[in-house]
Amino acid sequence: MRSAAQFCASAGLTRFRIDEEELAIDVRRSPRPVSTATAVAGDDALGSAHSSNGAATAAERPSTVLKAEFVGIVRLSRPTVAEGTVLGEDRELAYVESLGIRNPVRSGGPGRISAVYVNDGEPVGYGQPLFAIEA
Amino acid sequence: MFQRLLIANRGEIAMRVNRAAHELGIETVAIYSEADRASLHVRDADRAFCVGPGPVARSYLNIPNIISAALISGADAIHPGYGFLAENARFAEICADHGLTFVGPAPETIASMGDKATAKAIMAAAKVPTTPGTDILDSVTDALVAANRLGYPVMLKATAGGGGKGMREVRTPGELEHAFATAQAEAEANFKDGRLYMEKLIERPRHVEVQVIGDRFGNVVHVGERDCSVQKPSHQKLVEEAPAPRLDAKTRARLHDVALSAARAVKYGSAGTLEFLVSGDDVYFMEMNTRIQVEHPVTEMLYGVDLVKEQIRVAAGEKLSFEQERLVPHGHAIECRINAEEASNHFAPAAGTLTDVALPGGFGVRVDSHAYAGLAIPPFYDSLLAKIVTHGASRIEAIDRMDAALGDTWIAGVNTTVGICRTIMRDDAFRHGGVGIDFLPSLMTAAATPT
Helix, strand or coil: CHHHHHHHHHHCCCEEEEEECCEEEEEECCCCCCCHHHHCCCCCHHHHHHHHHHHHHHCCCCEEEEECCCCEEEEECCCCCCCCCEECCCCEEEEEEECCEEEEEECCCCEEEEEECCCCCCEECCCCEEEEEEC | CCCEEEECCCHHHHHHHHHHHHHCCCEEEEEEEHHHCCCHHHHHCCEEEEEECCCHHHCCCCHHHHHHHHHHCCCCEEECCCCCCCCCHHHHHHHHHCCCEECCCCHHHHHHHHCHHHHHHHHHHCCCCECCECCCECCHHHHHHHHHHHCCCEEEEECCCECCECCEEECCHHHHHHHHHHHHHHHHHHHCCCCEEEEECCCCCEEEEEEEEECCCCCEEEEEEEEEEEECCCCCEEEEEECCCCCCHHHHHHHHHHHHHHHHHCCCCCEEEEEEEEECCEEEEEEEECCCCCCHHHHHHHHCCCHHHHHHHHHCCCCCCCCHHHCCCCCEEEEEEEECEEHHHCCEECCEECCEEECCCCCCEEEEECCCCCCEECCCCCCEEEEEEEEECCHHHHHHHHHHHHHCCEEECCCCCHHHHHHHHCCHHHHHCCCCCCHHHHHHHHHHCCC
16 A cells, blocks of 8 residues: 555556455545546446546546446547537537437536547447546 | 357356357357446456446346347347346347347247246146146135135245245135235235236145257257255255156156156257156146256256257257267266355345355366355345255265365355255255255254254
8 A cells, every 4th residue: 555655656646546346445645635536436447547547637626427328339429529628518429329229428518528438339338437527 | 150149147157158158169248237347257258248237127137238238249149047037038039139049948938938827738738747726816715716626735826926926825714815915915016917826735745857958950858857855945946966866767757758748849949947846656747947947067967968058059050969868867966056145044145245265176076156255245136156066976975075065165254055055965864865845944943943
């Protein structure tokens, strides 16, 4: 733990997460804790590699992770969003195509896309992180 | 042969099917719930999809997500294992609608065998002996008339039933009204179908079942019987063995013949099991399970055939790879189900994390298990942790081998059935052989009564 914390400090990371089965170690150096970003913690191995990249910038603002609720193929809606895209209002970011049905994934309001975890046409499982949005 | 098989199950049976598929050169796709993320069946498969949260209705029974996972992964078949969707005729139909082969019998067969009253009628027409009983009972009055005709004691059963739910033993006319109401309510709550029928209660029977397997060309063989009389008070099996001990040759041959004619009557084209009650020389058909069963390894050990591989082969349209004459039993095989349960507390499921796991091995010992140290047991699923199967040249050798194997079994963190299984292996009546389904409940009562 100590060496991991020292590593984080020396590397200038705000967060270092080990998440294996029941064991979850979550280290942060930010004075203000990330609020909703912790909702991601321990959730998906696929998402964790990406979320640690975004954590330094996401640390200042609350962010929400939108996850797939259906097993299917994700299709990014046009115009496609990328990390940094600012949304003025609620809009469809993508849809998950499952058994021929388009299940929309909406931003739920204005905000800034802080991470895009999936590529267009990628198969996704239930609960897989798709986007992170800062309010 | 299939290219890619989705395994719509979890735990040891998902791993069992995964191994069989890999041996056949088939790629595998696992599904899992959020509660099973760290499960071995997820690691063993070539690919895995999370299909929902822990509760079964939203994950392992989530038909749209399971079908979608099969389609996007390019699977051409789905193996349902046992439980969950294994005997869901609608699911089998949906698979077919999406161009996926369901590894099991035709949907119509699943539907007719899944409805106990229909199954019984089909079997009676095929001259398979069935327990004397009734059709659906419309009222308590009907039930009273029927019970008088059959003679007490009788058993009320839910037509959609299973796992002991919606079943009531009735010994006197005075008990019938209350039993009818409670069984109906239980059936309604569990199966959304409160219809009941009645059977004469066969006192202290043995539970003997016959394994059959058929292909799509009309070939059907039996792979002998299994004795599953050691059952918990809830009628769930705990110890199974083959061949059935102290069963006379004539009754054994009759069971095999009856099972074969029953399987032929429904043109059975997969692996399945016909369950019978045996009382003296009398055999009565109970039900047909249209899936691979938990206890199939007992038969595999005895006959040296891989039933799961064969089930996949015939589903892919191949002919049975063995004929009846080639199927010869050798020695004796026994299985003990190691469940996360507290035997002394009515086999209540035990929750927790496995802190230490050491499973037995060695000559004549087979273990099918998904347990490992560190595994958290989710509260949503059945409590089976491991199946220990031993094979011996004789029944007593198989029992002693099981006793030794159980002694080598170390599972810490939760209560298990290792202890009660060991008690059974050392019990004189069990060692003598031929116990009835009242054996384990009596043993538990005796153990709970201070002397």
